[in-house]
Amino acid sequence: xxxxxxxxxxxxxxxxxxxxxxxxxxxxxxxxxxxxxxxxxxxxxxxxxxxxxxxxxxxxxxxxxxxxxxxxxxxxxxxxxxxxxxxxxxxxxxxxxxxxxxxxxxxxxxxxxxxxxxxxxxxxxxxxxxxxxxxxxxxxxxxxxxxxxxxxxxxxxxxxxxxxxxxxxxxxxxxxxxxxxxxxxxxxxxxxxxxxxxxxxxxxxxxxxxxxxxxxxxxxxxxxxxxxxxxxxxxxxxxxxxxxxxxxxxxxxxxxxxxxxxxxxxxxxxxxxxxxxxxxxxxxxxxxxxxxxxxxxxxxxx
Numbered sequence: 460x461x462x463x464x465x466x467x468x469x470x471x472x473x474x475x476x477x478x479x480x481x482x483x484x485x486x487x488x489x490x491x492x493x494x495x496x497x498x499x500x501x502x503x504x505x506x507x508x509x510x511x512x513x514x515x516x517x518x519x520x521x522x523x524x525x526x527x528x529x530x531x532x533x534x535x536x537x538x539x540x541x542x543x544x545x546x547x548x549x550x551x552x553x554x555x556x557x558x559x560x561x562x563x564x565x566x567x568x569x570x571x572x573x574x575x576x577x578x579x580x581x582x583x584x585x586x587x588x589x590x591x592x593x594x595x596x597x598x599x600x601x602x603x604x605x606x607x608x609x610x611x612x613x614x615x616x617x618x619x620x621x622x623x624x625x626x627x628x629x630x631x632x633x634x635x636x637x638x639x640x641x642x643x644x645x646x647x648x649x650x651x652x653x654x655x656x657x658x659x660x661x662x663x664x665x666x667x668x669x670x671x672x673x674x675x676x677x678x679x680x681x682x683x684x685x686x687x688x689x690x691x692x693x694x695x696x697x698x699x700x701x702x703x704x705x706x707x708x709x710x711x712x713x714x715x716x717x718x719x720x721x722x723x724x725x726x727x728x729x730x731x732x733x734x735x736x737x738x739x740x741x742x743x744x745x746x747x748x749x750x751x752x753x754x755x756x757x758x759x760x761x
Contacts, residue, residue, distance in 0.1 A: 498749020504742035512558040521549035532725040542727040553709035564694035565687040572632035580640025601634040614702040624703040643675035677754035684747035
């Protein structure tokens with residue numbers, strides 16, 4: 460067929476295609492997290508506990524410290540949803556107010572441990588040499604003592620008070636963040652982008668804060684969520700032993716301590732604070748597992 464015989468396109472339309480924008484890492488992580496049903500359940504329970512702690516002064520039906528000799532160890536009823544304790548105090552109100560002590564101890568102590576441990580771990584991992592050796596040996600010595608035993612020893616030394624219990628928990632949790640930050644910093648130090656940043660003449664502090672720290676936040680966030688669960692158990696244990704929140708102020712651990720003498724006569728005194736501890740710890744662990752799966756770099760393509 461000659462060129463004069465070639466068909467001509469009359470009224471041809473130009474079809475344009477729109478290339479979809481790629482998802483951001485945050486959206487992919489959120490999508491993976493929402494597919495994790497147990498993690499979503501944990502997040503909902505955590506939010507409910509936080510709201511209960513914040514709104515306790517308004518939603519608690521009774522004063523958590525007010526005693527009444529006419530309603531001692533009353534079983535759960537329409538007036539007292541969780542019953543009353545050995546001093547006639549409303550257990551439901553005390554559980555709500557006790558959430559303040561437990562969640563505050565978890566959040567404050569873990570935040571303090573992270574703020575203290577992460578910089579030290581970064582220095583150890585990036586500096587190396589004798590600095591890393593000294594920090595690592597001190598960290599190993601602290602980690603050789605079980606977390607709860609160390610917290611009890613420190614709380615007993617500092618004195619019986621919620622603030623001292625928080626400080627003891629924070630000191631006990633700091634080596635965990637030091638070890639994790641050190642390992643992540645050493646991994647980042649061996650990458651090509653870190654070598655390129657150092658070759659450009661960036662000072663060590665800039666390499667640590669601008670380049671290394673943002674890349675190790677996800678595992679540190681997961682560790683922080685799981686550490687809050689451990690801190691809640693530690694605070695309850697310290698309060699149970701009389702080293703945390705002091706009576707008559709409510710705390711889940713001190714409520715369990717008082718309830719152990721009335722397990723046969725008033726089991727509700729132990730059931731509800733025990734269930735609160737169980738749900739709070741379970742929720743933070745489920746949330747931490749969900750964050751770990753959502754923020755896993757190996758699943759970025761999904």
